[in-house]
Amino acid sequence: MTSTDPPTFLSSLLGRYKNSAEQSRPFVTLTFAQSLDAKIAGRGGKQLILSGKESMVMTHWMRTMHDGILIGIGTALNDDPQLNARHLPANDSVPSTDGHNHPYSLPRPIILDTNLRFSSHSKLLKNYAEGKGRRPWLICAEPWDSSEKKEWLHRRTTLEKAGARTIVLENDHNTQDHLPIPSVLQTLHRLGILSVMVEGGAQIIRSFLSQIAAESTSSFVDTMIITVAPVFVGEDGISYNTVSGSASKMKHASTAMFGQDTVVGLIPTESVA
Numbered sequence: 001m002t003s004t005d006p007p008t009f010l011s012s013l014l015g016r017y018k019n020s021a022e023q024s025r026p027f028v029t030l031t032f033a034q035s036l037d038a039k040i041a042g043r044g045g046k047q048l049i050l051s052g053k054e055s056m057v058m059t060h061w062m063r064t065m066h067d068g069i070l071i072g073i074g075t076a077l078n079d080d081p082q083l084n085a086r087h088l089p090a091n092d093s094v095p096s097t098d099g100h101n102h103p104y105s106l107p108r109p110i111i112l113d114t115n116l117r118f119s120s121h122s123k124l125l126k127n128y129a130e131g132k133g134r135r136p137w138l139i140c141a142e143p144w145d146s147s148e149k150k151e152w153l154h155r156r157t158t159l160e161k162a163g164a165r166t167i168v169l170e171n172d173h174n175t176q177d178h179l180p181i182p183s184v185l186q187t188l189h190r191l192g193i194l195s196v197m198v199e200g201g202a203q204i205i206r207s208f209l210s211q212i213a214a215e216s217t218s219s220f221v222d223t224m225i226i227t228v229a230p231v232f233v234g235e236d237g238i239s240y241n242t243v244s245g246s247a248s249k250m251k252h253a254s255t256a257m258f259g260q261d262t263v264v265g266l267i268p269t270e271s272v273a
């Protein structure tokens with residue numbers, strides 16, 4: 001193995017992703033970094049860099065191994081992320097595989113943004129405009145209250161002019177502003193996303209854990225990859241909170257150390273290890 005290959009830890013776990021064209025949803029990897037006390041952010045949602053250098057590089061490899069990378073609008077507004085692979089080693093000998101000016105295959109940024117709150121000044125849109133990243137997709141739903149429609153349409157036009165693609169889903173208004181995960185995944189699959197890395201934040205992680213808990217088997221998450229950094233954040237930090245019923249649906253597959261971080265891989269309980 002050379003430094004221009006993904007870590008074996010990832011290729012062993014994600015090498016199972018084949019033939020998603022034969023199913024109705026993409027392969028799903030749920031992944032995030034947490035502290036020893038299970039926090040993913042600091043007080044008031046302050047972004048924390050929990051991953052050390054080595055595990056951050058691992059995460060960037062993981063990004064190149066998926067068609068899409070999905071986050072919630074809370075993370076998009078709070079962190080203004082780039083969701084690219086800039087921590088990977090420069091490798092001029094590897095040509096770009098997707099027509100952009102970089103040597104690695106970048107995932108499509110996908111934001112669950114029910115009410116179209118995304119910023120037209122985001123780094124994701126700037127990178128896209130400069131040919132340094134893929135066009136971000138915003139998954140949204142029309143407002144239930146017709147008095148909000150005009151303003152929503154205005155935001156939609158502004159974001160599309162800034163370069164975003166908006167994808168409108170039917171909304172289930174009993175679940176506040178949460179888009180239904182099964183139809184999000186079906187829609188992505190129909191649009192050619194055959195594998196998706198779900199990176200957070202707290203509400204998104206919880207929605208996927210709830211989805212796991214609701215099914216008789218884990219039919220919505222194929223792999224969980226959790227980076228555990230050896231630090232305590234304290235009780236002010238933000239947690240995703242575990243969802244009862246989800247734990248028994250996933251089992252340990254492998255663990256690896258990246259620098260000082262422990263990275264744990266889980267697969268559905270019914271999978272063959």
Ligand SMILES: NC(=O)C1=CN([C@@H]2O[C@H](COP(=O)(O)OP(=O)(O)OC[C@H]3O[C@@H](n4cnc5c(N)ncnc54)[C@H](O)[C@@H]3O)[C@@H](O)[C@H]2O)C=CC1
Binds near residue numbers: 048112181204238
């Ligand atoms: N340590 C880590 O690996 C990561 C940490 N974070 C942290 O997480 C925090 C952001 O988390 P949150 O505020 O919870 O925002 P979030 O990123 O989970 O987004 C939640 C929003 O997404 C929208 N949404 C649409 N459909 C949804 C669904 N089915 N389920 C849940 N949300 C849905 C809703 O508008 C909701 O308010 C930030 O502090 C960020 O730094 C975020 C990603 C990774």
Ligand SMILES: Nc1nc(O)c(N)c(N[C@@H]2O[C@H](COP(=O)(O)O)[C@@H](O)[C@H]2O)n1
Binds near residue numbers: 055
């Ligand atoms: N792997 C990982 N480790 C951490 O310590 C983190 N805080 C995160 N956060 C996620 O990465 C996004 C930032 O991405 P860019 O550096 O801008 O590419 C952030 O929004 C979270 O999704 N991840």
